[in-house]
Amino acid sequence: MELRQLITFITIVELDGYKKAAGELGYAQSSITAHMKDLEQELGTPIFDRLGRKMVLTEAGKKFLPYAEKIVRLYAKSKEAIQNTTEPSGQLTIGASESLMIYWLPTIIKRFREKYPLVELTMKSIQYDNLTGQLKKGDIDAAILVETLNFNPTELVTNLIKKDELIHVTADAAIMPDTMLVTEYTCSWRPLVEEYLKGVGKEFISRVELPSVEAIKQSVLCGLGNAMLPTFTVENFMKSGDLQEVHNSKREQVGIFTAMHKNKWVSPSMRAFLEVLES
Amino acid sequence: MELRQLITFITIVELDGYKKAAGELGYAQSSITAHMKDLEQELGTPIFDRLGRKMVLTEAGKKFLPYAEKIVRLYAKSKEAIQNTTEPSGQLTIGASESLMIYWLPTIIKRFREKYPLVELTMKSIQYDNLTGQLKKGDIDAAILVETLNFNPTELVTNLIKKDELIHVTADAAIMPDTMLVTEYTCSWRPLVEEYLKGVGKEFISRVELPSVEAIKQSVLCGLGNAMLPTFTVENFMKSGDLQEVHNSKREQVGIFTAMHKNKWVSPSMRAFLEVLES
DNA sequence: TATTATAGTTCAATAATATTGAACTTTGGA
DNA sequence: TCCAAAGTTCAATATTATTGAACTATAATA
Numbered sequence: 257m258e259l260r261q262l263i264t265f266i267t268i269v270e271l272d273g274y275k276k277a278a279g280e281l282g283y284a285q286s287s288i289t290a291h292m293k294d295l296e297q298e299l300g301t302p303i304f305d306r307l308g309r310k311m312v313l314t315e316a317g318k319k320f321l322p323y324a325e326k327i328v329r330l331y332a333k334s335k336e337a338i339q340n341t342t343e344p345s346g347q348l349t350i351g352a353s354e355s356l357m358i359y360w361l362p363t364i365i366k367r368f369r370e371k372y373p374l375v376e377l378t379m380k381s382i383q384y385d386n387l388t389g390q391l392k393k394g395d396i397d398a399a400i401l402v403e404t405l406n407f408n409p410t411e412l413v414t415n416l417i418k419k420d421e422l423i424h425v426t427a428d429a430a431i432m433p434d435t436m437l438v439t440e441y442t443c444s445w446r447p448l449v450e451e452y453l454k455g456v457g458k459e460f461i462s463r464v465e466l467p468s469v470e471a472i473k474q475s476v477l478c479g480l481g482n483a484m485l486p487t488f489t490v491e492n493f494m495k496s497g498d499l500q501e502v503h504n505s506k507r508e509q510v511g512i513f514t515a516m517h518k519n520k521w522v523s524p525s526m527r528a529f530l531e532v533l534e535s
Numbered sequence: 536m537e538l539r540q541l542i543t544f545i546t547i548v549e550l551d552g553y554k555k556a557a558g559e560l561g562y563a564q565s566s567i568t569a570h571m572k573d574l575e576q577e578l579g580t581p582i583f584d585r586l587g588r589k590m591v592l593t594e595a596g597k598k599f600l601p602y603a604e605k606i607v608r609l610y611a612k613s614k615e616a617i618q619n620t621t622e623p624s625g626q627l628t629i630g631a632s633e634s635l636m637i638y639w640l641p642t643i644i645k646r647f648r649e650k651y652p653l654v655e656l657t658m659k660s661i662q663y664d665n666l667t668g669q670l671k672k673g674d675i676d677a678a679i680l681v682e683t684l685n686f687n688p689t690e691l692v693t694n695l696i697k698k699d700e701l702i703h704v705t706a707d708a709a710i711m712p713d714t715m716l717v718t719e720y721t722c723s724w725r726p727l728v729e730e731y732l733k734g735v736g737k738e739f740i741s742r743v744e745l746p747s748v749e750a751i752k753q754s755v756l757c758g759l760g761n762a763m764l765p766t767f768t769v770e771n772f773m774k775s776g777d778l779q780e781v782h783n784s785k786r787e788q789v790g791i792f793t794a795m796h797k798n799k800w801v802s803p804s805m806r807a808f809l810e811v812l813e814s
Numbered sequence: 815t816a817t818t819a820t821a822g823t824t825c826a827a828t829a830a831t832a833t834t835g836a837a838c839t840t841t842g843g844a
Numbered sequence: 845t846c847c848a849a850a851g852t853t854c855a856a857t858a859t860t861a862t863t864g865a866a867c868t869a870t871a872a873t874a
Contacts, residue, residue, distance in 0.1 A: 334602030
């Protein structure tokens with residue numbers, strides 16, 4: 257049984273005759289006969305009675321008709337549902353680094369939700385040590401993260417959304433305290449912090465590792481130590497003066513990137529999200 | 536898009552891989568690739584992301600999956616519904632002559648209904664002058680009727696269920712009144728009545744045409760005239776003595792027949808009905 | 815870091831099947 | 845009685861589905 261035979265069957269019933277159906281569908285009449293013979297063989301019973309030159313549905317044919325119609329209707333519907341995905345919809349799972357999630361994405365997500373309400377958006381925090389794995393397994397469709405500017409792993413397609421800088425901040429601009437508050441090792445910019453410290457000859461300074469950017473920031477505010485953080489995380493406190501840049505400190509370049517698996521199909525939802533990101 | 540491709544698609548998702556699906560379905564792996572390429576072409580979007588050696592459903596694929604499953608499930612269901620028609624069901628329309636409908640069929644219908652409750656049985660009265668037409672148009676699936684024993688029209692398959700006789704009845708057995716109560720001309724046994732009258736030299740006797748057997752019987756009972764009727768219509772009144780056979784009258788042979796179009800497929804319901812009829 | 819095994823793709827050859835036209839059958843009207 | 849219309853059959857042909865072999869890319873392993 258194949259869809260084409262079901263379509264033939266339905267057309268015969270609609271137009272009341274093999275010949276008309278053949279004309280409608282662009283087949284030779286004998287093809288119509290063949291289609292129906294196949295169907296009847298598969299079903300094991302005749303579906304038409306050949307009463308004189310009239311074709312009349314048998315009881316089996318009558319029972320089968322609604323099934324055939326439903327199947328063909330579903331077929332058409334499925335095509336439409338997939339093809340006419342003008343309006344992004346369905347699930348979209350984005351992995352984001354914790355800091356971006358807090359300081360940058362909320363407004364973006366809000367805009368995206370307003371524009372594409374049919375997309376079921378899920379945000380997940382990413383594991384920096386297994387980004388490729390997460391993208392490959394389909395755990396997340398794309399990732400947004402802060403990385404060094406040379407970020408470009410094979411297997412992934414990356415895209416720089418925005419450049420930013422790591423800035424050395426402290427509660428009191430005059431001093432560079434002995435304690436450096438840092439993120440964990442798997443954090444993407446942690447190597448840059450280490451490089452910076454080496455650059456200023458402070459590679460042996462004591463470090464306190466804290467689990468989140470927000471924890472580090474609050475601790476810096478209390479004077480517990482200082483830290484290298486992306487500017488977008490500290491902008492507001494710089495303006496208010498609660499945090500200040502260490503004098504003569506060097507800034508390190510970082511970028512906000514999107515990343516996805518290179519073979520991944522970019523769905524309409526995904527494209528929409530990337531567009532909102534870039535605007 | 537063909538059913539076979541949908542089955543392949545579903546199997547791939549279930550077994551998680553082209554190779555396993557190929558094994559399961561008895562295809563070469565390249566056939567699986569071809570199936571999915573066809574599907575993707577028809578839908579206009581990829582349905583799998585080739586992430587490394589893992590095949591992961593795309594968003595479009597995820598949306599398509601439930602459609603595919605529903606279509607394949609319907610396909611299986613339809614086959615089952617048609618093939619496993621062990622239990623007769625569906626519509627069955629029987630045409631019957633008015634007399635049989637009244638005196639013979641009620642108990643048969645009752646038995647049939649008890650045995651096959653799923654069949655929606657419809658009884659229609661037949662037009663004797665257009666029996667073939669009714670059978671051909673699908674107005675009725677089969678007819679049950681009283682006919683002369685040589686009843687055997689081309690185009691129809693007939694079957695003698697039971698022999699019966701036309702019996703010349705009257706309210707007073709001693710006399711044969713001047714008035715003959717007869718059915719209309721299109722009635723199947725009317726010619727036999729005419730033949731009988733000719734046989735007994737009464738071909739010019741006066742006739743009153745009445746529209747139904749029941750009307751004739753009641754009229755005979757009142758002494759309005761006499762009539763030739765099938766025994767099954769008058770049995771009870773013969774036993775009670777209210778109707779009596781005319782002395783030395785000849786009986787005419789008739790039969791109760793089923794008739795259906797010769798090309799008509801005998802559905803399980805129909806077969807069941809015929810079996811009940813013959814028991 | 816090679817090496818190997820695994821999973822999927824490509825492509826040309828082949829097997830399978832769908833379609834067709836021509837001749838035939840049956841039926842319903844002129 | 846003959847003709848036209850509708851469907852069937854069947855052999856020829858066109859199309860398509862399937863396959864095996866060579867190839868690519870990736871994951872595992874040694």
